[in-house]
Amino acid sequence: xxxxxxxxxxxxxxxxxxxxxxxxxxxxxxxxxxxxxxxxxxxxxxxxxxxxxxxxxxxxxxxxxxxxxxxxxxxxxxxxxxxxxxxxxxxxxxxxxxxxxxxxxxxxxxxxxxxxxxxxxxxxxxxxxxxxxxxxxxxxxxxxxxxxxxxxxxxxxxxxxxxxxxxxxxxxxxxxxxxxxxxxxxxxxxxxxxxxxxxxxxxxxxxxxxxxxxxxxxxxxxxxxxxxxxxxxxxxxxxxxxxxxxxxxxxxxxxxxxxxxxxxxxxxxxxxxxxxxxxxxxxxxxxxxxxxxxxxxxxxxxxxxxxxxxxxxxxxxxxxxxxxxxxxxxxxxxxxxxxxxxxxxxxxxxxxxxxxxxxxxxxxxxxxxxxxxxxxxxxxxxxxxxxxxxxxxxxx
Amino acid sequence: xxxxxxxxxxxxxxxxxxxxxxxxxxxxxxxxxxxxxxxxxxxxxxxxxxxxxxxxxxxxxxxxxxxxxxxxxxxxxxxxxxxxxxxxxxxxxxxxxxxxxxxxxxxxxxxxxxxxxxxxxxxxxxxxxxxxxxxxxxxxxxxxxxxxxxxxxxxxxxxxxxxxxxxxxxxxxxxxxxxxxxxxxxxxxxxxxxxxxxxxxxxxxxxxxxxxxxxxxxxxxxxxxxxxxxxxxxxxxxxxxxxxxxxxxxxxxxxxxxxxxxxxxxxxxxxxxxxxxxxxxxxxxxxxxxxxxxxxxxxxxxxxxxxxxxxxxxxxxxxxxxxxxxxxxxxxxxxxxxxxxxxxxxxxxxxxx
Numbered sequence: 001x002x003x004x005x006x007x008x009x010x011x012x013x014x015x016x017x018x019x020x021x022x023x024x025x026x027x028x029x030x031x032x033x034x035x036x037x038x039x040x041x042x043x044x045x046x047x048x049x050x051x052x053x054x055x056x057x058x059x060x061x062x063x064x065x066x067x068x069x070x071x072x073x074x075x076x077x078x079x080x081x082x083x084x085x086x087x088x089x090x091x092x093x094x095x096x097x098x099x100x101x102x103x104x105x106x107x108x109x110x111x112x113x114x115x116x117x118x119x120x121x122x123x124x125x126x127x128x129x130x131x132x133x134x135x136x137x138x139x140x141x142x143x144x145x146x147x148x149x150x151x152x153x154x155x156x157x158x159x160x161x162x163x164x165x166x167x168x169x170x171x172x173x174x175x176x177x178x179x180x181x182x183x184x185x186x187x188x189x190x191x192x193x194x195x196x197x198x199x200x201x202x203x204x205x206x207x208x209x210x211x212x213x214x215x216x217x218x219x220x221x222x223x224x225x226x227x228x229x230x231x232x233x234x235x236x237x238x239x240x241x242x243x244x245x246x247x248x249x250x251x252x253x254x255x256x257x258x259x260x261x262x263x264x265x266x267x268x269x270x271x272x273x274x275x276x277x278x279x280x281x282x283x284x285x286x287x288x289x290x291x292x293x294x295x296x297x298x299x300x301x302x303x304x305x306x307x308x309x310x311x312x313x314x315x316x317x318x319x320x321x322x323x324x325x326x327x328x329x330x331x332x333x334x335x336x337x338x339x340x341x342x343x344x345x346x347x348x349x350x351x352x353x354x355x356x357x358x359x360x361x362x363x364x365x366x367x368x369x370x371x372x373x374x375x376x377x378x379x380x381x382x383x384x385x386x387x388x389x390x391x392x393x394x395x396x
Numbered sequence: 397x398x399x400x401x402x403x404x405x406x407x408x409x410x411x412x413x414x415x416x417x418x419x420x421x422x423x424x425x426x427x428x429x430x431x432x433x434x435x436x437x438x439x440x441x442x443x444x445x446x447x448x449x450x451x452x453x454x455x456x457x458x459x460x461x462x463x464x465x466x467x468x469x470x471x472x473x474x475x476x477x478x479x480x481x482x483x484x485x486x487x488x489x490x491x492x493x494x495x496x497x498x499x500x501x502x503x504x505x506x507x508x509x510x511x512x513x514x515x516x517x518x519x520x521x522x523x524x525x526x527x528x529x530x531x532x533x534x535x536x537x538x539x540x541x542x543x544x545x546x547x548x549x550x551x552x553x554x555x556x557x558x559x560x561x562x563x564x565x566x567x568x569x570x571x572x573x574x575x576x577x578x579x580x581x582x583x584x585x586x587x588x589x590x591x592x593x594x595x596x597x598x599x600x601x602x603x604x605x606x607x608x609x610x611x612x613x614x615x616x617x618x619x620x621x622x623x624x625x626x627x628x629x630x631x632x633x634x635x636x637x638x639x640x641x642x643x644x645x646x647x648x649x650x651x652x653x654x655x656x657x658x659x660x661x662x663x664x665x666x667x668x669x670x671x672x673x674x675x676x677x678x679x680x681x682x683x684x685x686x687x688x689x690x691x692x693x694x695x696x697x698x699x700x701x702x703x704x705x706x707x708x709x710x711x712x713x714x715x716x717x718x719x720x721x722x723x724x725x726x727x728x729x730x731x732x733x734x735x736x737x738x739x740x741x742x743x744x745x746x747x748x749x
Contacts, residue, residue: 044498102627107510109532118494121572128572132480132693133511134534138739141627150627150740151540154481154511154532162529169547193493194506251474251519251528257507268525383507384516386528 006168007240008392009233010090010226012082013336015323016051016219020085025340028348029368033322035205035217041187048201050187051219051324053078064143071126073110074220076139078329079184082222083140086180090226091238097177097228101149102141103167105159105183107328109133112188136184149176154328156382157290158249159183160223161331164390165247167227177232182332184222191327192218198257206293206325208318209302209364211355216292219324223332242339245375245393246277252385258296263304265387266290270308270377273389277375281309284391285373286347288338290381291318291364292325301379302360313362315369321351331380331388338376339392345372399549399608400616400749403465405458406701407431407603408689413461418705421688421715424598427580428570429690431601448508449484451564451603455514456521458605459558463522466607466615472554473527474515475544477537477561479693481511481530484566491568514562527554535658535736537561538604538697542623542744549610560605561697570599578691580661589661589687590718592670597660600690604697606704612749618707621645621729622745629741631675638676638731641743652680653727654712656699658734660686668738682718696734700744703730707748 013020016034017027027034034051041050060077061068064084087093092100110130117124129135137152149170153162160183167179195201195218202215225244233240250272252265259266274281290301298318305313319337326333341348350364374394381387404415409424411417412434431454436445439457448456455476463469480486489505507513512530519528527548531540538561545557565573573579580588580596589598608620622641626633642648655677657669673682689698706712712724732744 115490115494118490119568121575125575128576132534133532134479134537134740137533147627148629148633149625151531151533151536151543151625154530155515155528156510156512166529166544169544169551173547173550175547189493189498190490190506193498193501194489194503194509197501197503197506249527249529251516251525253516253519253523253525253528256513256516256520257503264525382512383510384512384528385519386512386516386530 003172005230006171006227006244007230007233008225008242008244009228009238009240010086011241011336011339012085013223013333014053014078014081015221015326015333016053017322018054019081021340027322031349031351031368033205033351035324043189043192045192045196047203048192049205049217051217052187053220071130072139073113073130074186075106075109075184076136078186078220078222079140080143083144083224086224086226091236096146099148099176101167101170101176101179102147103151103153103163103179103181104137104140105153105163105328105331106133106136106185107154107156107159108185108188108191109136111190112186115189155386156384157327157330158380158382158386158388159328159331161380161388161390162249164225164331164335165249165388168244168247171227171229177228179227180224181227182224183329185220185326185328187218187220200294202293205352206321207352208291208293208321208350209298209357210353211357213293213295213298215294217324219326221323221326221329221333223329223336225332225335240395242342242392243395244390246273246279246391248272248276249388252387254385257383259300261300263300265385266301266304266379266381267307269387269389270304273391277391279375282312283375284314284377285371286341286376287314287316288334288376288378289316289318290379291320293320299359302357306361315347315365316362317348317350317365319348334378335390338378342373342376342392342394346370397550399546399610399620400612401606401618401620401704402609402615403462403607404617404701404704405461405605406698407434407454407458408698409600410689413457415705419713423586424688424690425585427584428599449482451482451484451562452514452517454603455560455562456517458560458603459518462605462607468556468607469522470524471556471558473545473548473557474518474524475529475541475557475559476515477531477541477694478511478514479532479534479537479563481532482509482513483569484564485509487566487568534693534740535734536625536740536742538694539623539625539742543625545608546623555610557608559608561694562603563692563694564601565599565692586687592661592663592666595662597662597686597691600692600695602689602692602694602698604701616749617704619747619749621747624743626741628739634741635676638743641745647729649676652729652731654681654683654724654730656683656685656703656730656732658686659684659718660691668735681720681724683712683716684718685716696732699732703732703746706730707746
């Protein structure tokens with residue numbers, strides 16, 4: 001029995017490419033990367049390029065009408081910005097369905113304040129309670145009000161993709177009417193230093209899938225998708241954008257921070273997502289790769305792509321060359337980028353690519369391509385081998 | 397669809413990796429109670445254990461314990477709920493970063509600082525490539541994990557699941573949360589907690605791990621009938637959700653033998669349960685457990701452990717009763733009700749099998 005289709009009826013995004021889908025689309029089409037010199041994050045390692053959201057906390061609070069006295073950290077602020085756009089598109093600002101679930105992915109939570117006030121939080125005690133991941137979710141939920149259920153997924157860099165999966169399951173079991181899913185993560189010294197000690201940060205703009213790739217650039221951002229069943233969207237009279245046709249979550253079970261040489265977790269994630277979507281590898285028109293630009297990820301993911309798609313590898317690009325690695329938000333940031341590509345029939349470029357990897361049978365798309373598209377697949381992999389893949393399709 | 401708890405294991409302030417204490421739990425008399433550590437040798441190679449934080453050792457030991465009891469070494473899903481994740485490693489990295497002004501840092505603590513380290517380390521040990529995820533939503537972290545598994549059973553995506561709640565409380569984090577009145581000041585004992593006339597609870601730690609399966613066997617401890625989580629519900633929403641959950645199994649509120657509450661001695665926390673008792677459960681005995689294991693983001697995992705034991709042994713000893721003084725015999729349905737700061741609310745319904 002085919003279960004009822006899960007549709008996307010709203011999307012909102014903020015990243016180094018700017019605020020909103022239009023800014024994101026413009027940057028992608030004009031090959032204008034968000035990666036550049038650090039402006040807001042205060043760190044001694046300011047020589048690393050990053051993709052920062054071009055707004056200060058104060059500017060975001062001001063634009064959202066949040067009082068400057070409010071205790072709130074950057075992660076939920078980015079989340080509120082992004083969710084606001086999705087909310088309007090899905091008409092949730094008008095009449096609210098009764099049961100809305102909000103599933104948020106984050107890992108650093110309020111860390112960006114904790115690391116400033118640590119260890120004593122002298123005169124900043126209010127930020128102690130804002131440290132954990134769940135508080136960021138609550139802060140976003142409080143701004144919009146009226147959610148029936150909220151929760152936070154924290155699987156590092158695949159958090160937002162796993163939020164999409166949970167949301168779909170909540171809809172399929174009929175527990176909620178609408179699921180708002182995605183993730184948010186701001187830059188923090190904690191992450192920057194962490195990735196720096198692992199020696200996987202590039203001091204120049206990252207070069208995903210390039211033989212001479214050195215590492216990743218960190219980014220920040222937030223993105224949310226509004227999901228609901230077809231019948232429900234119809235009843236509400238909201239225009240569907242596309243459908244979530246398949247998804248899978250697997251575990252590489254190889255190493256805490258490294259991916260396996262044969263990309264088993266990534267292979268299974270793509271393979272199982274195709275199966276879940278009742279699609280064949282040749283149906284996929286574009287792969288938005290996890291493509292961090294690290295030696296390890298791109299080889300492992302590339303190998304997995306070859307194993308799944310054999311001789312029929314569709315165009316592949318990593319848009320982390322635009323947004324940087326937005327970590328916990330990457331799954332939804334890149335889902336929205338993939339959906340924009342799907343709707344506008346183009347393949348975003350994989351910037352900074354020059355040298356093919358000898359181990360791989362394919363090269364990423366170097367320049368923006370026009371292509372009629374039906375199905376796109378996006379990968380999100382995290383520390384600990386938490387690998388997920390989602391497939392979005394046009395509604396026929 | 398039916399889901400059974402095939403095995404359960406816990407590490408807490410009570411005797412670890414055992415349920416022998418269930419009939420005679422030890423009372424707590426400190427405001428900061430760490431878990432009793434078991435001998436890990438049976439589960440983790442000592443060389444490896446030395447490099448692991450407390451929470452990882454507890455998670456691995458409880459997981460391997462239920463894996464061994466059931467022989468299910470490739471669960472279809474590994475799902476962990478943890479409010480704070482690997483906070484000990486997070487603090488170590490953060491402390492060094494702040495102290496040494498972002499210089500001379502080593503990656504080890506960062507690598508094992510993310511919340512999902514727990515689920516992924518379990519997968520690594522079991523070499524399990526299947527569904528793997530982690531929830532971190534304060535007081536409903538464990539319930540979110542259980543809900544995820546429950547839905548996948550419902551959708552027939554899985555047949556087995558390893559579901560757990562794990563939280564540690566480091567001395568530094570205890571002090572921080574103490575500054576914002578999470579913990580009782582001064583002396584604590586059961587009588588003081590019962591009064592619910594001051595702020596704060598006993599700080600505890602919780603590791604509770606369960607192997608769930610869709611088939612009943614002679615191992616089955618009890619049945620997991622339902623799970624629901626709500627955000628900012630009013631009394632009517634709570635009542636509706638509870639009736640819906642019970643209704644799916646042709647049950648009504650009167651069929652609940654006991655409500656296992658999250659009463660912890662904090663006046664604001666306990667007031668919510670008292671109001672619920674008046675409105676929803678006026679004639680049903682209330683039980684509590686946080687006076688025996690302390691409060692933590694995933695304390696409700698221990699509530700599920702205790703309730704499962706009560707259903708298996710068909711008795712809830714007097715130590716757990718909040719109102720009423722003699723043990724309850726012959727149990728069919730236990731409702732675990734928990735809330736966190738009156739924002740996140742959750743129900744878990746367990747039945748004997």
